[in-house]
Amino acid sequence: MPHLKIEYTDNIEAQADMGTLCRGLAQVLGSLKDEQGLPLFPLGGTRVLAYPAPHHAVADGGDHAFVYLNLRIAIGRSDAMKTIAGDALLERAKAHFSSLFSERTLGITLQIDEGVQVYDGKHSNLHTLFSK
């Protein structure tokens, strides 16, 4: 972790440029520092996945758009750090969609889930690659 999953209505697929947003949000996650100035999250554990939903209904079911960002993190960061991380990701998402937001109905929600799991297993050649 951190794992960031983006779920969105596919009626903005053509304008959303989701690949760029995924890379931008991974950069934000990698750039955050904790109270000691160390990386808040491990770069080698950073994953961002985005899924357009082919079927959806938003609010009254009209032609509205929605982007949901869910960040899943391990237990251990301070509340202040969680707020900083959430705000930084939401700001990047808002900036990414600012022009689309001015043109159409659109909701963006970002939530963080912390320490939900009761088992956590890994097998990776990515962590060592980025812990040099």
Added chain:
Amino acid sequence: MPHLKIEYTDNIEAQADMGTLCRGLAQVLGSLKDEQGLPLFPLGGTRVLAYPAPHHAVADGGDHAFVYLNLRIAIGRSDAMKTIAGDALLERAKAHFSSLFSERTLGITLQIDEGVQVYDGKHSNLHTLFSK
């Protein structure tokens, strides 16, 4: 919120009519009232997204179908209200799939997750549109 996500095996894509189900479930969410007769959930915050899974195995891995509905809500409703909401959504889903259910193996599960997140940020022009 409320956020309702539907995940289902893609072997029922042709018969599932998921767009209709999404709109119907959004209507159910919008029609629910709390103990004071006020809307149980904000219409401007209602989102329903449905995702067919291209790969799946159900039970013994035979040609079975599965529809999973997960409703994510904020903390604050009574247990009775959560039951009413869950039952109403499940009833609508059962009615929607009644003919398919009589024809093939199919499992429908609806669960509600409440107040899991530790950060909740929003940017939307939908809430104001529907709070008039």
Added chain:
Amino acid sequence: MPHLKIEYTDNIEAQADMGTLCRGLAQVLGSLKDEQGLPLFPLGGTRVLAYPAPHHAVADGGDHAFVYLNLRIAIGRSDAMKTIAGDALLERAKAHFSSLFSERTLGITLQIDEGVQVYDGKHSNLHTLFSK
């Protein structure tokens, strides 16, 4: 339940053989026994769904792959049993991807979520079919 959801970067779609992995993991879930030698999970409630993500960024955003497996279970198993279940699923996933793992950057993470939901409703003709 158990519900196992697999989310993965679509840059391994051609080599991942996800249908085989789904069936293999469903078999693992169905073969696990509890302390009394009884099935740890109900076969009729076993579901495995896998979703390739069309947009993604892993670690530094390079051409890396990621497979996330999330198992959702009901409350009630011992910690030892949860570890056995998690280890067995992760071992199967590692074996499935062993050749791919030796060829490219790849991260595999398996997590178990237990008893998150506050409402749990079902409508199924699968449980009876497999409880004979």
